[in-house]
Each structure stands twice: as C-alpha cells, then as structure tokens.
Amino acid sequence: MTDLLPGLTGGAHATTQVRIGTTTWTYDELLGAAAAAGPGLAPYRRVAVHATPSATTVLAVVAAVLAGAEVVPVPPDAGRSELAHLLADSGAEAWVGPVPADRASGLPTVRLDPDARAPYEPLGVPADATAMVVYTSGTTGLPKGVVLSRRAVAAGLDALAGAWGWDSRDTLAHGLPLFHVHGLVLGVLGALRLGCGLRHVGKPTPAAYADAVRHGATVLFGVPTVWSRIAASPDDADALRPARLLVSGSAPLPAPLHDRLRELTGHGVVERYGMSETLVTLATRADAEPRAGWVGVPVAGVETRLRDEDGRPVPHDGDAVGQLEVRGPSLLDGYLGRPDADADAWTADGWFRTGDVAVVDPDGWHRIVGRASVDLIKSGGYRIGAGEVETVLLGHPAVVEVAVVGVPDPDLGQRVVAHVVLRDGYAAGDALAAELVAHVGTELNAHKRPREVRFVAGLPRTALGKVQKAALSAG
Known part of the structure; x- marks a missing residue:
C-alpha cells in the first residue's frame, strides 16, 4: 500500500496554502473538497480530466488520486481527432470536473464542488496500482498511453526531493500546463507529496514569477521560453534573488541564457532530464554548481548507460555520443495496449531505450545532444x-x-x-x-x-x- 500524497493527507501541514490562479485553499480545505468528490468517483476505474491550468483541474486530479482512480490528463487544446483517440484508447469511463459540452463525447461527468467538505478516509490503494495514463506527443504516430504506477510516481518525486533538498519548508511556484509530467506530476503532485506550498501563477509571465517570489516562493519551475522572457525583463529577474532554486526542463537551456540568468538573478539555473515514460531521471543537484548545457547526474535509484547502434558500450569520456538507456523505479509499467511498442522500447536485459543521444563525462554528468532519429550524425x-x-x-x-x-x-x-x-x-x-x-x-x-x-x-x-x-x- 502507498499513500501517494502524504504531505496533503497526513495532517501535519493543514494550513499550508495551495493557490491556483485566484483560488486559494489550505491543505485541509483541498483535502476536504477532494474527499467530498470520492463517492461520485467510486464507480469508475479510469477517468479523464480536461486539464486546463485551473483550480478545478487540481481538485479533479487530487480527488481521483485519493479515490484510487486512474487519471488521464487531456490537453485542453487537443484537436477533435486527437481527443477522440485519447478517450477511446484510454478507455476513460467518465470526466472528472467541468468539460466543454462539445468535448464531452457522451461520457458521464463527476461534478466537483470546491466548497464541499468531507472527512478523508484512506482507501489503502496498492502501490503497484496505476496512478496515471499520460499520452505522448505522438511525433511518430498516434499518441501512446504511458502507464505510470503510484509506486513509480512516488519514487520519482522522492528522488527529486533528495536531489534538490526540496521539502515542506519550500513553496513551489510555476505557470506550466497541467496535462503533462512537468507541470502536473512534478508541479502539483510533487508539492502535495512533500507538504510544501504551491502557487500556480496562471500565465507564466516574468511579472507573475517575480510576484510569486515576493509572496514567499522558494522553488521555481520553468521551461526555456519562460526563462528567456524573464531574462528579457531585468527588474523581474532581479526579484527572483530571494528564491532558493530555479529549475529548467522540457528542453535544453541555451548556454548564453544560462549565463544571463545567473547575472540577473544571482542563481545558476539547474536543469533536469526526463520524459513521460521515465519521469525525471537526471538532475543537477542543489548542492552542485550548475553547468550550462548539462542536465546533471542520475537521481537516487536510477542507472544510465550509453550504447551504440549495435548495442556496444560507449565510453563516459565527456565527448563520445551514444544512445541513452535508463532503468530505475520511476519508469513506466508499459504502453497501454501496445505490446509492440513495449518490445521496441526495452532491451533484452531490462533497460529502457529513451530514443535520445547523450554524452556522459567521467564524473557522471550528462549532456543530452538530441534525438537518435534526427540528431545523431555519422560523419x-x-x-x-x-x-x-x-x-x-x-x-x-x-x-x-x-x-x-x-x-x-x-x-x-x-x-x-x-x-x-x-x-x-x-x-x-x-x-x-x-x-x-x-x-x-x-x-x-x-x-x-x-x-x-x-x-x-x-x-x-x-x-x-x-x-x-x-x-x-x-x-
């Protein structure tokens, strides 16, 4: 059995605040509202969430997680054919929370009442139960459903907490979308697992990030586009100096931008690497000096290796390029209904093929240099x-x-x-x-x-x- 969100459910952080846009809950209020939705969720095994960057999305996901239902986050901008594929492929049985009428697709809706309150009663959901089915971007065909267990999510979040010294004393702020791993799993479930404050700023403007720090945010998540806009707004960048940790992910942070942010904020931005299938496997530790262009070392429990096209080892010399393979407790259980994709993704000896190419130096630092399919050049x-x-x-x-x-x-x-x-x-x-x-x-x-x-x-x-x-x- 595992409690996926002990920071929220344990009672030690009852007054800690979660602010999503203009809605603010204490942990106790969010927990009570999520528990009140439990009876409506009871008939359903797998549910879809119209994952707008809103308080209703956070409430829907938390309510489903506490009820033991499997969550399928649906991008709010998914096109008609993509939406139809996600709902049919996932087998989602209902929506949780509001969804536009033209996107409901005939599924029932579990309604949420943000003002309702009920006592929380743990259900004892097994650790190996599925927490989420997150869909890939579909760059090589129709999106595939990535099956993530509660154990995998817990392991990934705990490993990051160790790497970043991230705990209940922090307040996390970001303005990321809530339909993928970065914004939803790390950026919402991570805070609620660790018992720290959470502030989703809505549109991720430089002013919004600066305001979050003025109101006590200590850890900031962003993507290179967000950090680029902050670097172009020196006054807002300077306001980030009191923060403890600035984190960039989802794409490489250009070295000139890394240097500019250090100059403006006083912080070296830490980078990390992960994907829907693995969660975050590599991270620059908070107690290490960030290096522009490098995403750090394996987090606790994760192993990595480099292989060439014939499966032979590639040296960790800081220069040789190889295909990155990983294994560890935070990896997916498999692709939903896709044994063919599973067979392609895993090596015979149990390593996951990320599809990325990387360089590893003798100290274990990793630099991601592209996708094997388009970015590995043989010259x-x-x-x-x-x-x-x-x-x-x-x-x-x-x-x-x-x-x-x-x-x-x-x-x-x-x-x-x-x-x-x-x-x-x-x-x-x-x-x-x-x-x-x-x-x-x-x-x-x-x-x-x-x-x-x-x-x-x-x-x-x-x-x-x-x-x-x-x-x-x-x-």
Whole structure:
C-alpha cells in the first residue's frame, strides 16, 4: 500500500496554502473538497480530466488520486481527432470536473464542488496500482498511453526531493500546463507529496514569477521560453534573488541564457532530464554548481548507460555520443495496449531505450545532444550530436536560431550542416561562416565543426513550433 500524497493527507501541514490562479485553499480545505468528490468517483476505474491550468483541474486530479482512480490528463487544446483517440484508447469511463459540452463525447461527468467538505478516509490503494495514463506527443504516430504506477510516481518525486533538498519548508511556484509530467506530476503532485506550498501563477509571465517570489516562493519551475522572457525583463529577474532554486526542463537551456540568468538573478539555473515514460531521471543537484548545457547526474535509484547502434558500450569520456538507456523505479509499467511498442522500447536485459543521444563525462554528468532519429550524425567515422553543435553556435552573438543536420555526403557519409538565422545587425557571408565554424572548433572537437553554414531567414517548423529537420536534411 502507498499513500501517494502524504504531505496533503497526513495532517501535519493543514494550513499550508495551495493557490491556483485566484483560488486559494489550505491543505485541509483541498483535502476536504477532494474527499467530498470520492463517492461520485467510486464507480469508475479510469477517468479523464480536461486539464486546463485551473483550480478545478487540481481538485479533479487530487480527488481521483485519493479515490484510487486512474487519471488521464487531456490537453485542453487537443484537436477533435486527437481527443477522440485519447478517450477511446484510454478507455476513460467518465470526466472528472467541468468539460466543454462539445468535448464531452457522451461520457458521464463527476461534478466537483470546491466548497464541499468531507472527512478523508484512506482507501489503502496498492502501490503497484496505476496512478496515471499520460499520452505522448505522438511525433511518430498516434499518441501512446504511458502507464505510470503510484509506486513509480512516488519514487520519482522522492528522488527529486533528495536531489534538490526540496521539502515542506519550500513553496513551489510555476505557470506550466497541467496535462503533462512537468507541470502536473512534478508541479502539483510533487508539492502535495512533500507538504510544501504551491502557487500556480496562471500565465507564466516574468511579472507573475517575480510576484510569486515576493509572496514567499522558494522553488521555481520553468521551461526555456519562460526563462528567456524573464531574462528579457531585468527588474523581474532581479526579484527572483530571494528564491532558493530555479529549475529548467522540457528542453535544453541555451548556454548564453544560462549565463544571463545567473547575472540577473544571482542563481545558476539547474536543469533536469526526463520524459513521460521515465519521469525525471537526471538532475543537477542543489548542492552542485550548475553547468550550462548539462542536465546533471542520475537521481537516487536510477542507472544510465550509453550504447551504440549495435548495442556496444560507449565510453563516459565527456565527448563520445551514444544512445541513452535508463532503468530505475520511476519508469513506466508499459504502453497501454501496445505490446509492440513495449518490445521496441526495452532491451533484452531490462533497460529502457529513451530514443535520445547523450554524452556522459567521467564524473557522471550528462549532456543530452538530441534525438537518435534526427540528431545523431555519422560523419567520417565519427558520431556527432546535433544538439551540442547547436548549443555552441547559439553562444555566438550573431546567432539567434540554428538547426544542425546531417546531409548525405559521398565521402563522409553525412556532413554537418548548420542552418543559421542571424541576429539583426549581422550580415551573412563567407567571413561570418568561417567565424562560426572556427567558434565550434574552439569549443568542441574539430570533427564536430560544420562543413557548411547556410544562412536562412527562418527555420521550417510544425504547428507546435518544432523544427522540421527532415526538410533540412533533404537539402
């Protein structure tokens, strides 16, 4: 048996506050409102939540977790076909909390009353019971349901707490979406498991983050876009100095932005790495000096290794690139109804293939250099991660955006080509291209230098803003 949210249910933090937008509860009030929803949830095994960044979403998820129901967070902007797939594939039996009528899809709704109160009675839900089914982004087909047990969620959160010294004395603030692991599992369940204050700021503006710190927030979660906007607002960035820990995740934080934030806030932003399937497996510890471009070391209980395409070990020398594999207690139980995907994801000896390529140094620090499918470049017998070349190029003052790809080459197999968007005031030309190539050669091994620099007005992107590298590689 496991109590997934002991900080909330244990009674020791009854007056600790949870503020979501303009709604504020004490722990006791949130617990009472969630317990009052329990009888309505009792008939259902798996329930969907229309996961807007709102108090109703937090109440719905907490109520379902306490009732032992499996939660399926549904992105509020999911398109019609994606919504239909998520509901059908998950087998969700009801919605919990409000959902627009045109998205209800005929499912019953468990209504919530934020003002209702009932005593909480533990149900003794087994630790290996499913806590959530979180859907992947679907970049390689229809989204897959990632089955996360209560034990896995607990293990992942406790490991992060140890890495960051995160406990009930903290107040966590963020403005992240509540339909994925970062914002919902870490950013809501993490606080309630540890018994710390929680403040969801709504729209993640620099002013909102600054205001959260003025009201006592000590730990801030953000993504690079949020931190970039904060860096562009020096007064708001300066207001973050009293915080204890600034955390960035979900995408790499460019080195120039890392340095700028340290200058403005007095903090080195700590990065971490994870995915829906593994939760967070790597993190920069709070007692370590953050390193720009590096996501830290394995959290407690997690092991990692690097392998080449033939399954052979790749050295942890800080330079060699390999495919990252992990194992540990926070990993998924499997993909819902997808034994084929499970077979592809796991090695014969029990390691999970992340699909990412990475570098590990002799001290165990990891740098993620891209996806194996598009960011592993094989050139002249070398294996090069596009992400590390991109990070170095973004450190040059002339570069505002960049995408590095491998282009077919009759001699090298693939040659490294950088597509560069210049900052205003810089002129494209052979001299600048040579300067950029030399810049990479100064920071990385010579074989990682671009063989060609192409100056472009913009990068091709999907509707969600992801660079379409396949279109660039074909050129």
